[in-house]
Amino acid sequence: MGSMATLLQSTLTEPLGRMFELYGLARDAWPQAIEDAVFEYAHPVASQRIDVQGRLTHRYAGNDGRCRIELNSSNLIDGKQRYRRDKLLPAWILHLASHLGGNPITTIIIGKNGQVVINPLDPDEAKIHFDRILETYIAGLSSPLPIAPATAFAWLSSGGDIFRGELSDCDLEGIGEAREQYEGNFQFDGEAKDNPYLQRVYPAFERLWSGGRFTELCSE
Secondary structure (H helix, E strand, O other): OHHHHHHHHHHHHHHHHHHHHHHHHHHHHOOEEEOOEEEEEEEEEOOEEEEEEEEEOOEEEEOOEEEEEEEOOOOOEOOOOOEOHHHHHHHHHHHHHOOOOOOOOEEEEEEOOEEEEEOOOOHHHHHHHHHHHHHHHHHHHHOOOOOOHHHHHHHHHOOOOOOOOOHHHOOOOOHHHHHHHHHEOOOOEOHHHHOHHHHHHOOOHHHHHHHHHHHHHHHO
16 A cells, blocks of 8 residues: 555656646746736627626736746646647636737646647737637527537547538548547547536537537637
8 A cells, every 4th residue: 555655646746746847937937927917808799798807817027028827737738649728728718818908928828747838819819719709608608509629629620620511411521530529439438428518408429510500619
């Protein structure tokens, strides 16, 4: 038991050591802390004013401008050395929000097995992306949208594109990988099994497809 405990302790400690090493390097590049700021943003959606509020934290400044540094408890890179982009969505939204004051900013996300850098955007471009996400979020409160993050990224990364029509009529690359990501196989449970909402409304990839609406949402 003692040797097992030592092995577990080493396994748990090693990722933390690397995370704080990467954090230290990031802070060396952006040494000056920026005070937290209240985030307030309004956008009209379907003739209604939607107000978004929050706080922008963990921001720093240096010779290369401004940077937001986030520690993330997830593995950000999968076994095939690909970014797990579904794990980066919260950071992406905060990255966009951090641009809405008009100043570009870099975001660094440090995870258990590496880091991801999101480069600065033109603030106008960031606003377009943020508004679209907000509009889609509001639409999702009215009816269940046929979208699942990990499945969507599997579709896009394997050659998927917009297709309007039945799944049986589509011969685009990406169907096999997206279906497997959603439904799983003998080695892992699919994304649908881990989400009661998806299980209830879209229990199979054919249902998620929704006449191609899935592919449209993936590309927005």
